Amino acid sequence: MKSRLIKAQNQRVERISTSTLVIGIDIAKEKHAAQAINFRGIVLTNRPIMFSNEFDGFEFLERNILKLQKMHGMNDVVVGMESTGHYWFNIANWLVNRGIDVVLVNPMTTKRNKENRDNSPSKSDPKDALVIADAVSRGYYTPFSPKEEAFRRIRVIVANREHWVVESGRIENRIHRWLDIRFPEYRKAFEDIFSTRSLATLRRFPAPPDLLQLTPQQIVEIWGEYMTRPGGARGMNKAMELQELARHSVGDSVALEEDKWELRHLLNEYERVRKIIDEADEMIEKILPEIPCSDLIRSVGTSLPATAAIVAFGGDLRKLSHGNQLLRKAGLNLAERSSGKYKGQIKLTKRGNSLLRKHLYFTVFHLLSHNRAFQALHKHNVEVKRMTKMQSMMKLIGKLARMLVAMAKEGQEFSVDKAQLPLAA
Numbered sequence: 001m002k003s004r005l006i007k008a009q010n011q012r013v014e015r016i017s018t019s020t021l022v023i024g025i026d027i028a029k030e031k032h033a034a035q036a037i038n039f040r041g042i043v044l045t046n047r048p049i050m051f052s053n054e055f056d057g058f059e060f061l062e063r064n065i066l067k068l069q070k071m072h073g074m075n076d077v078v079v080g081m082e083s084t085g086h087y088w089f090n091i092a093n094w095l096v097n098r099g100i101d102v103v104l105v106n107p108m109t110t111k112r113n114k115e116n117r118d119n120s121p122s123k124s125d126p127k128d129a130l131v132i133a134d135a136v137s138r139g140y141y142t143p144f145s146p147k148e149e150a151f152r153r154i155r156v157i158v159a160n161r162e163h164w165v166v167e168s169g170r171i172e173n174r175i176h177r178w179l180d181i182r183f184p185e186y187r188k189a190f191e192d193i194f195s196t197r198s199l200a201t202l203r204r205f206p207a208p209p210d211l212l213q214l215t216p217q218q219i220v221e222i223w224g225e226y227m228t229r230p231g232g233a234r235g236m237n238k239a240m241e242l243q244e245l246a247r248h249s250v251g252d253s254v255a256l257e258e259d260k261w262e263l264r265h266l267l268n269e270y271e272r273v274r275k276i277i278d279e280a281d282e283m284i285e286k287i288l289p290e291i292p293c294s295d296l297i298r299s300v301g302t303s304l305p306a307t308a309a310i311v312a313f314g315g316d317l318r319k320l321s322h323g324n325q326l327l328r329k330a331g332l333n334l335a336e337r338s339s340g341k342y343k344g345q346i347k348l349t350k351r352g353n354s355l356l357r358k359h360l361y362f363t364v365f366h367l368l369s370h371n372r373a374f375q376a377l378h379k380h381n382v383e384v385k386r387m388t389k390m391q392s393m394m395k396l397i398g399k400l401a402r403m404l405v406a407m408a409k410e411g412q413e414f415s416v417d418k419a420q421l422p423l424a425a
Contacts, residue, residue: 016137021074023065024105024133025081026125027088029053033125034061036068037133044068048126053087058094065100080136082107083144093146103141105132108351147315150290155312157287161280161305162355168273171266175202178263181252182207185245189238197238199267200226206263207256208246216240284308293317297404299413301371306359310404313356318409323402330357332397348394364396373416374399
């Protein structure tokens with residue numbers, strides 16, 4: 001693995017030759033700063049190139065690049081920038097469309113090399129641009145190329161969906177808080193407080209005094225406004241259980257009407273957000289068939305959001321040489337800190353996409369409940385190899401990543417027999 005990384009690093013450095021103009025850009029919201037250097041790291045401009053984040057500014061940058069090329073006799077250009085935030089999207093795509101090579105520098109590389117140029121912790125946009133250019137000249141970058149339209153579309157919808165998932169969780173927490181104060185016994189009746197029957201209850205009679213004003217039959221009839229089959233023995237028993245809990249509730253009843261006003265708005269907002277998430281899932285369902293290997297990924301048993309996240313942030317898995325590359329994109333590769341006789345702990349780097357990392361983890365968690373191959377592997381890791389359950393989970397995430405890449409490259413669906421081969425060895 002180490003030899004492959006060194007080889008890849010050397011290949012990147014070879015792209016920077018004596019005839020290469022290296023441009024580093026520090027990205028900002030309104031005005032970007034650019035610095036130009038040669039392959040030795042020598043600055044080629046008397047002052048930084050400051051240009052606005054608009055068409056005229058982009059053209060100004062291009063004119064300066066052409067001027068510097070002509071002045072110093074350089075045929076090639078490589079422009080580097082950090083892949084943080086979203087302000088770099090437009091300038092990167094514009095440069096690529098103009099036939100200029102664009103590369104991305106890890107923000108941590110910039111941060112850790114900031115003092116190398118002047119032995120000072122000072123920070124400014126021109127200095128950051130110079131540090132980025134310096135990192136590019138030494139090969140510390142990742143080539144950038146706009147993804148195919150389907151991949152870009154799925155990435156946008158997955159990122160937007162996650163925003164609403166987080167918002168949904170925030171609203172759910174506030175509803176839980178409301179019940180903790182006003183009706184703490186409520187969860188004894190409803191394990192899932194966001195089921196259809198429970199949401200109907202929270203809308204019409206959320207507090208103990210509301211329930212005690214009705215008969216069980218009246219409660220069931222009101223549920224019928226929200227459900228097709230509210231009654232029967234199960235419905236009546238649930239209504240009586242709720243009333244019994246309400247009689248002995250220790251919930252606070254002071255300023256109850258004012259608090260019920262907030263609950264109504266929380267429930268409206270919750271239903272609105274869930275509708276948005278459902279719409280996002282429908283869009284994902286339509287886009288996924290356009291993405292290569294998405295059907296192979298789903299054959300393992302991954303959920304719709306997880307499949308979308310894997311292809312959105314993992315890219316075309318057929319182009320990856322090994323599953324470890326997918327782990328690196330998720331920040332799930334390992335790092336060790338050791339020196340001399342000191343041997344530190346081996347930890348996850350977490351230098352990757354957090355959403356991809358989250359979905360790989362929950363995919364394995366989900367597979368352990370229904371996939372026989374992963375259940376057998378987990379049991380082998382815990383009982384035979386004496387791993388902790390979390391260590392086994394991390395190992396199985398690596399197994400899943402390598403499996404997905406292999407399936408994509410070979411064009412084969414998931415096979416239980418192949419997944420269990422390591423156990424037989």
